[in-house]
Amino acid sequence: MKNIMVAFMGLLLLSACQAPDATNNSSENTVIIEGSITGATVDKMYLLAERDRQLIPLDSSVIENGMFSLRAELPLPEMLFLQFDGQPDYFRVFAEPGKLRLKADAQQVAALEVEGSASHDLYMQALAIIEPFENEIQQLFAPLSNPKVAMSSAMQDSISLLSDAVYERQNAAIQAFANEHIESPVSAYLLNRYLIFDMDYATLNEMAEAYKVLQPDSRYTRMLTERATLLSASAVGAMAPDFALPNTEGDTIQLSDLRGRVVLIDFWASWCGPCRRENPEMVKVYAEYHPKGLEILGVSF
Template sequence: MNDANQVLLALDNQSNIQLSGDAKKLTEGYVVKGSKDSESLQQLGRAMIRSKHDMAMLEMRYNNSAQAGQSDSMKLIEAKFYAAQAQNTGVLKQLIRQNPNSVVSAFAVGNLLNPEEQFAFIDSIATQLKKTLPDSRYTKALAVKLDPLRATAVGSAAPEISLPSPDGKPVALSSLRGKYVLIDFWASWCGPCRKENPNVVRAYNKFKGKGFEIYSVSFDQDREKWLKAIQTDGLVWTHVSDLRGWESAAGQTYGVKAIPQSVLLDPQGRIVAKNLRGDALEAKLASVLK
């Protein structure tokens, strides 16, 4: 047994679990009987293996296209990546729905789904688990993870932000009320952020005259690098930063743990979507800005 040759089991101190398979290749086609939770874990494991393989293949194709300078192919592969990601999330959610009162579901929703993107679903499962498995450490950990996200869940009123702009004057998020506003958390040193910026620029140019604005919050600490990135990437919208990096007041308010991250607000300041990127951002804006 080692890291590459192992299986996960769920032990409840009651079931008589029978595990069979090739000891040298245990992960390949093992059979588990006597524990519904362990059978669920097996299904979960198989889904994760397929997902990891699919994503790795798409990432390899994307990198090859990037090296060859094939921008059209990169866009197609990126779209397939997001589609595969959505499909894999759907598979996980279906497995969880089939076993809403299982410790496996508590483990899965807490560790395998993105709480930012799947808050409503995860919250519904967490509510059920509080009734059926209140003492489970997974249920308790899930509550700790979800509580800070409630303030920025889809449908909630967006917390206020007021930080200095490049000229030093504070600009409040609420000053843009009346338009759809994308709060864009980024930094000049963040590679994925800089790669996403052309998509954000394209969306801004397409919808800026139709009631759409962007409020970019930088996690920079170096003012000059921040301003240079704004100019280099052509980001001609509202920018703010307290230049405190990961200690950004806005980042802490919104629970930002990784960037790029974005939050879309409606004209009344309510959160309507989170982490829309590339074509998904344009599609959402096209649907709300008819």
């Protein structure tokens, strides 16, 4: 009996020694957000996360005397969102496991102050680089939203070309920032938010492979990898995915039927102004190069 009691006490002692470690492991996978807010017109706030391009709730808090507290499981740094009950706007917080302190003004979403997250600090550095480009684009498109300003097609095309140039400079700046801070989840997040649909397969795949080594468990790495896999089917040198659609006469046209020829696939829509304006140019290209083997396959949406 004495030996059993000694063994039992030893087990209790071992459990007691291990308990703090278990608690620490739990806290390492949790974010606690405590904050103060002014100007709130409602008394409830939600903590949201993006899943499959949709925001889902993680926690909620009643706002009492301008204070709130939120908690969620968070094993890795991630962009989270704070939203007032029934309100469309939200605060962005690049959260990390641990305790964060926030100071917010409900009437100024951009004025959020965050303490305790190095990832959020880095994200704010990125926004400082991006903001001038967004302001420039907003100024370019301002005349289009003014009903008193008559805009010709030529003027609209000019604005579109100018904005494309700004977007190119913005994308280059974001890419440079991402490369400089490639070990941070903020880097992969920025590519997902701003560049994922503009990057060619070679560049995207190179970045995804780097993140798989540096940030293998990040959801942003997974999203980039999934996009790279999708683009691999249409990468330069890859076999184009086959498809079949009916033509205007009801006959089925299959892309593989044109194999061995030079094929230009033109995706367009009747409601797309630039597409319609490009049609005469496509006719000229076809007339000049069809005798040399060119086929144009137009796909209308």
